[in-house]
Amino acid sequence: MAEFSAPFDESPIATQSQWSRMARRWGLDGVHASDPASTVLKVTGNGSGNVVLAVGEAFVNGFYYLNDAAKNIAVTTNAGSTARIDTVVLRSSMSAKTVRAFYKTGGTSAPTLAADENGDYEMPLAHCTVAAGSSVVTAVNVVDRRWFTGRGAVPGIPGARRPSVRGQLLVEGTDLYVGDGADWRWLASPGVQEGTYTPVWSAGSTALSWGAASTNIGRFQVQGKRATVSIYLVAAANPPANPGPIQASLPPGYPCTPERRATFNWTFTSSNGEGAAVGVATTYPDESTTRITRLRYGTSDGNSASATINAAALLTRQPFNIRPGDVLTIDGSYWLA
Template identity: 60%
Template sequence: MAEFSGPFDGSAISTELDWSRMARRWGLDGVHAFQASDSTLKVVASGAATVIVPAGSAFVNGFYYNNDSNKTLSVPVNSGGTARVDLVVLRASMSANKVTAEYKTGGTTAPTLTQDEAGVWEIPLAQCTVASGASVVTAANTVDQRYLTGRPVLPSIPGTSRPSIKNQLLAEEGKLYLGDGAGWRWIATQGTDDATYTPVWNAGSTTINWGSGSTNIGRYQAVGKRVDVTIQLMPTGNPPAYTDPIQVTLPPGLPCTTAHRSLFTWTFTSANGEGGAAGFGFTFPTTDGTNKIARLRYPTSTGNSVNDTPNALNLLTNQPFNIRTDDVLTIDGSYWLA
């Protein structure tokens, strides 16, 4: 097996195949257009025994094609007894040393594209159906089948982005935008991929020890200013009855905003005959800092009447459950970054 690399002074690109193999990595096969409504090389039925390929450019197997005016292609008469399905193609030919638009007849189904990298390589522009005994292609029987290809993602300097280009991607300061022709519309922001961390639990200034070998895992993902996090705890021990509320840390390096409290849900299932419950949690950045879920609360009231005052109480290590071995506490939610 021979190796090749180039172009260098001693190993020039000396064959069409070498060029094709290199150049096709620069751009995919297809018509240079940004949306289906673009007329670039979009085949038009003439209502006669011809079809028209409008002006436009394309890449075909690493070769550039440009047509600067309408090209008319003849439609052969369908002498068969059933409708014939044809293709209009762009054909790159190594032997002919050119790319051309061609009309390719088929049968009851469309003809197969020829794609030999060292010979002839075709890509479709349109499918045309010709009635039996006819050579006329109507607009209703012409189906656009162009492959479209465009520019890679464009970098941009904040405040100086170029005019919007329909269906063009633009990247700016970790954010991805899509052009709609009038402006650049945000579609995504870089973040932190799926990751795990070990949450730290506390009650006031005391770190809670849930027991050696306990399951204590946090999983998170950040997209832009939004962080999704799930925490699951299964103790192997029984910590003391602390009077301060249970708190747990957020993912490291991703503090919550101080502008408001972010909400979470939690569920608890006892493996020790104490039932289960669900409640809500929230960050308390102005009181307990920006790196933790500061409160886990459950709803309650002073009685069962509609006139009784509703309330919510903090979840503690011993109230309303004695949280211990094999119990399961899960917290799930999202929060905004500082």
């Protein structure tokens, strides 16, 4: 096949097929509407022998379509014994050299749409249910099936936003918003889809080693000012006893906010016959914004209702002697600095 490129002075767009092939790359087929709730090219039924197509514009197979006045489209009589599902379509026809609205009959399900980009190509507007022996379609028997053209995200300047458009994306700086018709709602900010790191462990100010063969994996995800962390540790060595609380580092480059503490869940399972436990892990920003500094579990000084409830820090050998094969996990999220 010979190469082709256009439009140039010596190589113009010469055929409708070339135009269609080029234009359908500019945007998706669909109805031009700022809001799917609009009535642009919407089909309605009123109990007569017609359905009504509202005014509006569309692209179909790269061709432009305009209906500038409400249009009656005749309903084909259902001569069968069961209800029939029909479709109102916009049909682009290479042979007829037009885009026009048509009423297309179906059966117990809607008819198949033509999809020949070099011949007839159809885009649905509505499904219409016609009762057996009838030629009328009421309002409740019309189901909207319009496609809509895509709208790319538009840039915005803080303090100078355009009016909100339902379904429209707005990029302001590096933040993404979506319009609901009344306001712009924040969707996302730059972050990390999925990252991994090797947590650094300590007991107080003393570095902890769980053994060279240990499994020590941290996974994290960042969206906007929120980070989610999951740490999975399988010990391969028995670190010495230390009176300082066990600590684990947060993902490098993502310190927690100094304004508040964050809470995580931790679980411990012993492979050495010492049972299992769950507790709460916490950041203490006044001590460090880069570490989870406390892994706590609930205790009390007795069994009575008046017994004092307290929380003790998990140590390397208290209340469990953490040894090879034991599993410690930490999961939670925190606000970034």
